[in-house]
Every structure is written in structure tokens, then in C-alpha cells.
Amino acid sequence: MIHNRLDEVFARCRKQQRAALVGYLTAGDPNPDTSAKLLDGLAGHVDIIEIGMPFSDPMADGPVIQAASERALAAGTHMSDVFNLVQHINDRHPETAIVLMGYANTPYAMGVEHFARQARMSGADGVLIVDLPPEEEDLLHTPLQQAGLHQIFLLAPTSSEKRIRLASEKATGFIYYVSLTGITGAEMGALDGVRKQCERIRHHANLPICVGFGIKTPEQARAVSEFADGVVVGSAFVAEIAGHAHDAAETLRARVVEKAKAIRQALEGHHGQR
Amino acid sequence: MNHDLPYSLEITHAPDSRGHFGTYGGRFAAETLMGPLSELESAFFSAWNDPTFQENRIALLKHYVGRPTPLYHAERLSKENGGAQIWLKREDLTHTGAHKINNTIGQGLLAHRMDKRRVIAETGAGQHGVATATVAAKLGMQCDVYMGREDVERQMPNVLRMRLLGANVIPVDSGTATLKDALNEALRDWVATCEDTFYIIGTVAGPHPYPLMVRQFHAVIGQEARAQMLEQAGCLPDVAVACVGGGSNAMGLFHPLRDDAVRLVAVEAAGTGLEREHAASLARGKPGILHGNLTYLLEDEEGQIQGTHSISAGLDYPGVGPELAAMLDAGELELEQATDEQALDAFRTLTATEGIIPALESSHALAAGLRIASQMSPDQHVLINLSGRGDKDMNTVFKALGWLEEAKR
């Protein structure tokens, strides 16, 4: 059984009777140097940081995160930079859990064993591959397991009872519930529906459930935290960089930190019911 | 069934239950699409086994598409070229002018059967977009077509045709603004709309069941050609040649000939040369995961998909159908390439010797087919899939020949 910082984060949040805050940024956006500062800023205010591996064809992402990938790649971000960034955050924020997020072709092209080793060595705790459903997970399962990394799966409004069971069996670390039928950055689904789906998943899964896609404001985060173990915010942070990519790194960092603080406050001022 | 067409409904060389052709294929899709893809898979098999669906489909292929398409013995071309007899499978004579409609009839009927009110498609050359818009008009469904900005510009006649047919053409600016990006954008649309929208993929790629389904809908090409060769030439061809973008016209031709002693030749776009810019994913790619399947891709060492180049928009794609990848590894395929220039030469040769204006995509198959035939003897036979007609390419060809400049002078 894998046990790492991710499990500790959820245990800690449970004790504090609050939902975990999960923040996403794309590695290398808008360039590797600035990205190091932004991730560092974000990591100080979230419980789990999701670090996106830029990909040329991010099919499940909306315009905001697509553009982040494009900026990162245009600035020459390579996987060595991504792992350096993970290492940097790991060194500076030993309590923040790190999840690497991306598309299947990235680990596949690197060689899955090599990828898993590098990810763990640089300090990642889990891996979430958007286009690697439980049906195809054998591609990564053993290497991640051997490296001690959690493999996180997504569930969506369109997931059947059978698929919820399948993902619950295969996932470790946590389950990521996609609150909407669509791509990242779209409008969040109706709260009631999201709550019902989370209850359905909880019925099958003995794992923390994080809800993401479409959560942008402190109010939304607080509402979701009433029934979820974690709240994922991505596009809203990335949007702080978009359109300002040429601002000084410190200015960008301040924007990201301010946003993270506001959401964090909403979660801390509000203790979940469980 | 009451028709006189040589169609077999048996599914041979099927992938495994999860859509893998050997190590390729599969279903690498976002979770949101996994349910809709399973639903599509069941709906496809249930329709395929339903005589009423097949009767409707075959009736449309016959009376609407104009099947069977002729098999034409290009005698003058064969003589001028020297060597083997050249036979052209005339997919250019289908309604809308390319093989693509075989597939959109099948998927369109399936969409209708599944009660979807809207269809979406990606398109490169615009032929698949036109074929989708056509079927949507005929079946009364709303239609949105994603097309890379670069392709919108070079295939303007097809863009206007789609609009005439009532489809909404959405230019795509992300990435390289060509076919792969149109596919990304169509997938993003479908993730959000799968409840009431059917995604008609235009080639034998994508997550399972698309590669299998599209192959089955195009198999009529090879089934007809096989029977026609036996009847008109008295034998099967020695070689069958098709161009490969995603691989739908190639699989349509090859699949029914796979168990015969016929050499199968896949022709990829060599663009300005294999050492320069091209779209030869089988020849120069390596296995990777894109658009829902594992297959040969043109990518850098970290898996970032590379830009491609071909004079023909329909071949300008960095991937290829997973079944072709598996066939290549199994030694069932021979690979050939044609450069932009060679395709243009073949385009002019066919036009001048037979009075047939081929699509630039098909001209790649012709270029390689003529080369192969010239090294064979006159009692041998080369079958070339003429996947489409060249009307859409007039502008590109005139430009390449410098005629537009000339006309201005």
C-alpha cells in the first residue's frame, strides 16, 4: 500500500475539519524561471499543488489552460524543467503534497518507468493522467506503484455506477470528481447535482474525493467544501497569468497568492460537516 | 438482404474487446467520454447486426452515394507509364466527390438511430466536412464542422459548400491550425455536448470503436473492387495502392484484400522531403498516444506532437489509424511516399492522359502506384484507390503551377 504526503494532507485536513485546497498551475508558464516563483507562491497557500506537464495537444483543457501549455512550450519548457520545478517546490514546501498532471503521451514518450522514477525522485506524490482511464491504466500502474506514487483517476457526471466502482477499485490517493460535463475552465455544474454525485461516489470509494473543473471563486469553493474532501482550483489561477505574462514575476506571484489566500480563507473560515 | 452489391457484413480482423489492434488502438479518452464511447460501441454493434439498419445504409449507398463506383482500366495511362495494367477505383465519382461519404452515411444513420439532434466533425481537406454536412442536411440534423484556420484558407470551395449545406464551419486557431487541432477542438466540443451530439470522426483513428467502425463503413470500397477485378480483369490485383492521411480510404480498400495474395501499399505524404517537412507518420513516427488511441505519431523526444506539411490538407496529419500501425509492424503493409512535387506530377499525368482530375490526396497514391507499375510487366495489375476528385484543389494547383500569377499578367 502506498502511503505518502497526500495521505498525510487529507489526515491533517480531516483533523482540522476542513476541505483540502488543491491548486493547479502549468509548469513552465509563462517561462520556467517565473513559473518557479508562481508555483512557490501557490504552494505556500494550498494543501496539494497540481503541477501540469505542458503538452502540445491538451484535448481536455479549455482555452485558459491550453494557452498556458502553449506559453510554457514556446518558452522552451522541457520535462527536465518540470522535474526541477517539482524538486524546487518539494524543497521549499515539505508539507505540500505534489501531484503531476498531464496527458498520456508524456510519460509514454519518456518511458513509463523512467517517468515514474523521475517524478518520485523529484518529490511528486501522485500522478493524474487525463486521458488514461482505468481501462488503460495497466500502462502506468506498475511503474507508479513501484515508485510509491498514487495513481489518481477522474470521475465525471457521465460516469456510470459500474465506472464509479472501477475507478474506486483502481484509484489510490484520492478521486477527482469533474464537476461538469466539459473541459477545464467551463462553468461549474449545479451544486446539488455535484453533491449527489459525490454521495454516489462515496458509497463505493473509501478515498477522499476532490471536486474540480469550474471552481473559480471563494464562494464556490466554500459551497463545494461542504461535501467534498478537497476543492480543486485551476483555470482561475492560470487566468491570473494569462494576459499578464509579461508582467514582472513578483507582480504575477502576488496576483496568484492573493487569489489563493482568498479561497483558502473561505475554506478555513468554514468547517466541513464531516 | 435485397441488393446486388458484393457486401459482406461479417466483421473479420476485429480488435480485442477494448479496441486494441495488437499493441495499438485502445480508448485513451477523458473520463467524461468513456460512457458515451461505450454507448456508441453498443449502438454500433446493435445497428450493424440489424438488417433494417443495413438495408437503409446499403440503399443510401446505392441510390444516394452512387455505389458501386466504377473500376476503371486506365489503358492509355498504363501504356504511357509502361509496365503493369493500372486500375482505378473511382471513389471520386461518389456523391460529394470523395470516399468520405461512405463513412458519414453510416455514422449519420447511427446518429439518427441514437436520437442525436446534432452532429459535429473535424475536417482537413474539407471532404469529410462536406460529406458530414451533406448527410446532416439529408437527415435533418444540426451540423458544426471544426477546421484549422490554415485549411479554411486553402480549401475555400469546400468551406463554402459546407455553408451552403447548412453547416456551421468553425475555424480553429489553436496549435498548428490544421487537422490535428480541428480534432482536438471537436473532442472538446463533444466532451461538453455528448448528451445530444454525435461526433462523426472522419478517419480510422480516435478512441475505440471509431477505427473499427469507420473501417467497416469503408470496406465497401475493397469489397466492390475485389469483385470488379475478378470480373473485369479476371484476377485479383498484384498490388493495391492507397494514400494514407488517417487511413480510411486505405483501410477501406485493404481490409477486404487482406487475406488474399495482394501486396498492400500505403502511400504517405513526403511533403518537401522526408528529411525536411512531411506527414509520414508510419515511415518516420514512433508509437505514442494522441486523440484517443496509441499509434505511430510524428513527435519530438518528449512526446510533443510535431507540425506536419503536405500540399494536400487531407494528408496533413501527424498520426495514423492504429490498425495500419499494427499491420505495418506485422509486415502486412509496404510503405511508399510521394512528395508534393511528385503528387503534382501525377495529378497532371492523370488529367492529361485520362481526362480525370484527381484530388491531391489521391495523387499521392497515383504517384507511387505509377512508380510501382512501371517496374512490373504488362500482364500484372496495380489497383489504385482514386479516393477523391480534384475540384477542391484547383486553387492550390494553380498556385503551385504559377498560373494565377500568369493570368494576372
Ligand SMILES: Cc1ncc(COP(=O)(O)O)c(C=O)c1O
Ligand atoms: C480525397 C481524399 N483522400 C484521402 C484523404 C485522407 O484521409 P484518409 O487517409 O482517412 O483516407 C482525404 C482526407 O481529407 C481526402 O479528402
